[in-house]
Amino acid sequence: MKKFHALLLASGILLFAYLLWNVGPKELWRELGLLGWGLVPIILGEGLAEMIHTLGWRHCLSRPHRSLSWTTLFPIRIAGYAINYLTPTASLGGEVTKGALLASHHPGPEAASGVLIGKLCFALAHLVFVAFGALFVLWRVPMPKPFWAAMLASGGLVGLCMIIFLWLQNRGKLGALVRWAALRNPRSLSLQKAARHLTTLDDTIMRFHREHPGQLFLAIAWHLAGYSLGIVQTWLFFRFLHQDTSLWVAASAWFLGMWFDLLTFAIPLNLGTLEGTRILILETIGYTALMGMTYGFAFRLAQMFWACFGLVNYAFLASRIARPANGEPFALRQSSGAFD
Numbered sequence: 304m305k306k307f308h309a310l311l312l313a314s315g316i317l318l319f320a321y322l323l324w325n326v327g328p329k330e331l332w333r334e335l336g337l338l339g340w341g342l343v344p345i346i347l348g349e350g351l352a353e354m355i356h357t358l359g360w361r362h363c364l365s366r367p368h369r370s371l372s373w374t375t376l377f378p379i380r381i382a383g384y385a386i387n388y389l390t391p392t393a394s395l396g397g398e399v400t401k402g403a404l405l406a407s408h409h410p411g412p413e414a415a416s417g418v419l420i421g422k423l424c425f426a427l428a429h430l431v432f433v434a435f436g437a438l439f440v441l442w443r444v445p446m447p448k449p450f451w452a453a454m455l456a457s458g459g460l461v462g463l464c465m466i467i468f469l470w471l472q473n474r475g476k477l478g479a480l481v482r483w484a485a486l487r488n489p490r491s492l493s494l495q496k497a498a499r500h501l502t503t504l505d506d507t508i509m510r511f512h513r514e515h516p517g518q519l520f521l522a523i524a525w526h527l528a529g530y531s532l533g534i535v536q537t538w539l540f541f542r543f544l545h546q547d548t549s550l551w552v553a554a555s556a557w558f559l560g561m562w563f564d565l566l567t568f569a570i571p572l573n574l575g576t577l578e579g580t581r582i583l584i585l586e587t588i589g590y591t592a593l594m595g596m597t598y599g600f601a602f603r604l605a606q607m608f609w610a611c612f613g614l615v616n617y618a619f620l621a622s623r624i625a626r627p628a629n630g631e632p633f634a635l636r637q638s639s640g641a642f643d
Contacts, residue, residue, distance in 0.1 A: 341543025342601060348536040349605035350612075352529040353381055356425065359525030362518040363421035365511055367409035378616040379404040385613025388606060398422055400617065407624045412500075412507040419477070419504075420511060423468055424519055428526030429565055430462050436558025443551055450587075457566055473512050475505035533557045540598060552588055556598070559584045577603055 357377045361369055379401055387397030398418050406414035437454065471477050478501025485491065485498035512519075538553035563580035581599030582592045 337545075338540070338543050338597065338601060341539065342604060344539050345536050345601050346605040346608050348532050348539075349602070350609050352532045353377075353384060353609060355529035355532070356380065356526055359424065359428070359522040359529065360417075360421045362522035362525065363424050364405075364417040365413040365507070367411070367413055368405055368417050371408060375408070378620060381609065381613035382617035382620060383613070385610045385617055388610040389614065404620055404624070407620075412504045415504050416507040416511055420472065420508060420519075421522070423465065423472065424522040425526055426465055427469075428523040428530065429561065430458065430465060431523065432527055432530045433458060433558060433562045433565055434462075436554070436561070440551060440554045440558055443555065454562060458562065461565055472508050475509040477508070478502055478505050530561065533561070536602075537598075540601060544594070544597075546590075546594075555588060556581075556584055559587070 354377060357373060357380045360380060361373070361376060364371075382404060383397035383401035385397070386400045387395075390396045401421075402414045402418040405417060437458075471479075478498065481494065481501050482498045485494040488494050534550070534554045534557045537557045538548065538550055541548035541553060560581060563576065563584075567576040567580070578596050578599035581602075582595030585595035585598060586592060
């Protein structure tokens with residue numbers, strides 16, 4: 304798996320270098336110079352979206368963790384954001400980080416369940432957002448039929464995977480394969496331990512879905528609100544570059560970008576794909592490759608800013624866990640419960 308992610312990272316670096324060479328570093332720098340202070344609302348918008356996503360995540364948490372204040376949950380979420388963005392873990396490392404940090408406040412399987420349910424709601428909201436865009440906005444943009452077909456097919460496949468994951472959560476089947484292996488290998492202590500952990504986790508997740516069905520819809524609603532900020536950011540991007548762009552065109556660019564992001568989540572740093580897809584999108588709606596590169600790079604700068612902020616948060620939170628008030632050593636990983 305490490306080799307796979309290393310290959311993705313290397314491919315992304317090569318793609319980014321190729322795109323930068325074709326567009327021209329000087330031209331890109333000039334466009335960013337024209338954008339100037341326009342980068343500020345784009346950067347702030349990325350952070351505001353994460354703040355709203357934190358409100359959505361809270362609805363996915365069980366009672367002991369839902370009582371945590373927003374000022375406690377946001378640093379945990381932004382720390383996970385940083386690990387997901389900066390490390391080649393296909394958006395998994397950050398989830399483990401969030402689970403460990405949650406468990407440091409209230410140990411138990413509820414931390415892992417909150418992360419898994421939250422990840423599902425976040426992904427479902429992403430899919431719903433893209434589907435909404437396809438129905439109400441993207442039809443206004445002239446795109447080739449093969450492009451539409453690829454969009455529908457890939458979106459449908461991703462949606463099917465999410466529905467299966469939701470079904471597994473509702474039926475307590477996430478650990479089914481491990482339990483099956485444990486039954487056939489009774490002498491394997493590691494398998495027996497993993498099966499016990501996953502059974503407890505499955506029970507916790509099933510109980511949450513049974514007792515709080517409406518919370519999932521509230522979580523998705525908050526995530527949709529967070530995603531929607533990107534439309535305003537995109538519109539401001541065009542405005543600061545003195546482009547007379549309508550809100551519908553800005554929304555189309557954002558919806559298309561979100562669709563590509565849904566399909567390329569496993570690529571570390573979205574390296575190359577963020578800029579490459581934005582070039583394709585803006586050329587599709589009538590702009591230049593240079594404008595697309597600038598658009599993608601502006602949002603990359605925003606992501607990098609908040610990833611660095613999250614990394615600082617993670618270092619601070621980890622140090623507090625490692626040295627609690629009583630002075631006894633306490634390892635971050637030991638607090639993760641179901642993540643062991």
